[in-house]
Amino acid sequence: MAVSLKSQQSNLQSVMQNYKPIFIWLIIGAMLSACEMPGKPDFKTSHRVEAPILYNKTFQFMGEGNGVLIDTTSADLDSLFSVDGDNFISISTEQEFDFGDLNDALPEVSVDPSSFNSAVGEIELGSFSSGGDNLGTATFEELTGFNSVDYLEGTTLPGSGGQTPPHNIDIGDNADYFVSAVIKSGALEITITNDLGFDIDVIYLDLKSGTTPVNPIATTINNVAHGTTASGTISFDNFDNGDILEDINLDVSLEWSEHETKADPNELIVESAEGVDLFASEVEAVIESQDFATNSVTAIDDSEFIFEDPSHYLEVESGDLQIDEIINNIDVTIEKMVISFPRIRVAPFGEGDSLVVEYKVSESTEIERNGIAPARQIDLSGYRIFANNNQIEYNILAQTENTQTGSGAEARVINESDQVSSSVSINNLIIGEALGRLVPQTVLLSDDDPNNGIDELDLFNENEVELSEIDGLGDLSNQLEGIEFTAALLSLNYTTTIGVPTMVYGAFLGVNGKGESVYLTGINGSEHVVSSQISGLKNNGVEIPKEDLLKFEIDPSSNSGSIVFDSTNTNVKDFMNNLPSEIRFIGKAVVNEGDDVGTVSNPIEIEPKMSVSLPLAFRTTEEATFTDTTEQDLGDFPSTENGDNRRITEGIITVNYDNGLPLNVALKIDFMDSQFNSFETLDMDNLEAAGIDENGFVNAPAMNRTLAISLNEQQLNQLYKTRYLQISAGLLSTDSDGSGFGNEVKVRTTDFLRLTLNTDFTIESEVN
């Protein structure tokens, strides 16, 4: 048994020894084959995504910031809406028109140049000597024929027994101020002092020019006591005009009675010779200062502006008054010359405010003898010209130098016809303001592009048209159809500087986002109807018929005004229901069409602001359609058609809402490809409208309504093609009376829409 066991053990050992490597490899193979290896992933998942999007989110119809359907702070809308005290909303916007200035209506006036000549005129002679010494004397013996030694003081002098023989005294040599003169009128006063030692009863003076007596009868001076001075006046009445007084001398004779001498005998003295109103037409003399004056007139053109009253004026904005060179052909210097324009005045425009131009020594502007003063130019800005009857007067006053004093003291030869001369003109006159009668003017209310004709304006010439773009309305007109706004209003508020009645003739053309246009015109019988054709107003080169034009008057009585175009005087309802995104205007203004007196100022301006008011009071006679197409690339949306390994098998959006808007909304979404072809349409249930009161305002919101938007797998699988979404909302204003038509409703800012949105999507993904 033991042998057998040992034998078996030996056999086994032998077998196992022989097959040991096989056993080992079998063990290894078995172990390795049992190893677990992960396979290639291949499965599909189905995820559900349920999530609330909105919970009780209330959107007020209009307001600022978030939580509103219309954010009035957004760029396009920030000035489009206005709200009254009841939160009633109007689309309102104010756009400025730029008419530029109407300065073409300002009168253009010209002033004729005017020359003046101012002659010195007759020359007055005064003192004939400078007064440093007497003019001449005669002794006792020369006048009495007695020996003076015999008639010393206290001696009795016998009477003359009549007029003594004349004794000549040559006063010309000592009259240093006088050489000669052509006397026209006046007299010469001779002053004599008696120092003969006795009293004289009569002194006879006979003035002679050379040897020619001035008068046929001598001039007498009576009762001239010893030691006194007396004067006698010698008239030139008998001196013919044109006679020359020169080389003057006196024949002197006396007459006295017997009496005791008062003093030792001495001389009779000629103290002076003074002109008394003594005028000459020409002199050679050393003369005192002479004054002379003249005046002149210049005329203003009256073709555009007429001064009918002394109070009428032109106020100069710019321009100048020119005084040409003043030529002085007088042999004396004009020490002072004043040219005054009493009707050209600076503020405050009183008589004392007139324009005065001076030439004077103190300013070294005197006019030298036989010399020329340079031309002067005076800026007239701010001056008013009161040119009654279109005439401007001016005065010249001159004063010559006194040749008896100063360095030029010498005898001059002056003729009364010697003169100063110059001319006056007003140039470059721009009127700042004018009061008077303005001749009627027609001016364009925009720039004139000469390429389409002078004085012709075209609505579609962008250089000429006044274009007002109303942000926001363009989008509405593109997107909204079928709503009739019932209370549209358009007004033109203006400020103006014009002071005369002005009628504006123009064309207002409203163009909506689709290019549809409507003219704003007056309705029959209104003051805005244009009754006669206005030439030069065109639409694409075609004259606009008067029926498409509109007129309105600018009231000159106030600096501002407003012209309201409503449904009583215009077709503004049609005009505004076209929802114009732009309003084009061209026009002409006829200034002072009635040829009235008035005031115009530079610049003549009319600054209009067009105010659009489109109250959100509307009705839908049929379902209005709001359509908006937005770019929406859903190319990443999973779809098995697109080779994606994910797909959305189901999608449900649940909407719970309160509708506080007076609108029933039927929503439709068209999914469109890149060629705008709709490949899927999603019609949704209506959002029920709120109820309204008798005024059209919401009083009964539709509360706690629910609708579901469901997309099946087939629809969801197509969405990847989407490049555009067209959202169409059929809007029907509240039909409160069940007529089938929408009533007029009014929207307030506080009208609202409350939404709760929940989504439920199932997404299937394939992994392999």
Next chain:
Amino acid sequence: MKNQAKTDFMKKTIFSLILIFGMTATAGLAQSRYFSSQSLGMGGGGTAYVDGYQANFINPANLMLDIHRPKTTIGLANVGVNAGGTLANIAVYNKYLTTGQLIAGETRTNMLNEWFGENSANTRRLGATVSVSPFGISHRRSNQAFSLASRVRVTEDMTVNKGMAELATYGLDADRFSEPTPINFSSNTVAFAEISVGYARHIMNLPDLLFAKDIKLYGGIAPKYLYGVYAADVAFNSTLQMTRGDGSSPFTIDHQFNYNIKTIGELSRQLQAYEVAYNLDNDAVLEDYVNYGGDDIGEAQATGFGVDLGATLEMDVSSLPVPLFFNANKTLRVSMSITDLGSLSYDQSASSVFADGEFSYQGAQDEDSFNDFFDNLSDSLQNDVYGRFTSEEIDAVEYNLPSMYNFGASLEMGKLLVALDYGVGFNNEGINSKRSVLTLGSQYRVLGFIPIRVGTKLGGNASAAYSAGIGLDFSFLELSVGAATVANSIKNGSSTGVAWSGLVVRF
């Protein structure tokens, strides 16, 4: 005769057990025991046969082992990667996710139940360790041995619960999440290096015992210096509940959460900076502050000390009548070791970030705009919900080494080596597990220098695994590789591992 019969019976029994273990035993691989290409190929043990400088990391006493090799060993660039866990359930994966099924309805329910179990709170785990030993040297003398070895380990350990898997597979489904459902995950990442100095000596000879002759007892110890590089702990716990609501109550998503992040260095500073910024300005964006670029990796974030120690009983059992190896010399080694005793304190800018909040979402309300809300929803969650946290500086992020108790036995019979190992972790750090692990492996040297290795493991943090290895193993040079994966991950998940011996030179 009777004794002979007993001896024969014992031999058969042992042989049968070896075969049984070799053929059927399964063991989890993902235990945090050091693995070389040899030990990985033999199932992941090695307590009683890994020698040379690698003995530092599994049983320093083995420095004294003389397995017909020269006395000095130098190793370069030993690399091992090991990953696995209950989350890596290849069986369930293959069953449901490789067959083209739609994961919905009952199929989804069954898959998740098989993967995670019935309860939504159940968690599954996935861990990975990369171990690199750049350099090591050992020298054995007659009575003592010395060694010096370095090693770098990076370990990631994460868990997720069933609730999170449900969220991933159901989506936001109000039917599924009608009740509060836990949604949790955690992550632990640690990286550190160590320099180990080993010493072993021949402690005693024991008298012959039964069939054992020349019994020797070796003891060894390998203290090591630890150098921490990076550490981060994330724990996120939450519940999700969805209520559809009705006309009077809203559709609501309720999400209660709390989380805690412990980290160090640059990331810690960035998180704290974000918190400061957020407190000043609620519009602060997390990503503006937290953009960890790893610039501080390599800097010393922690230092510490650890130790590995062990003992090996070696005996000559050539008298055992092992089939196929009746005439071969047989050496039995029985070993015990305790590895990775020690801890690290990551104390450079350590912080703890935590939040405890509730996010209740009923839809857009007062956001800047309707569209903006959805565009920014994820940002809002990131910044305003999860991003609203509190951070505080802490002394350190503590990390305990994945300590283990190891017991092993190996029987060398000529060209065949069979081994049995038992191990249990002291903690669950990294891929460590308190769940016991049993490994069985064998190696046969074809032509004496081509080692063919197979093994299996049962227990640990994954399902049973098979392993194999091959290479060249001359007495003066070794180049070998090993790999492992599970046979069936249905119960405890899968794991996988690869190891390369690097260049081992002996002289």
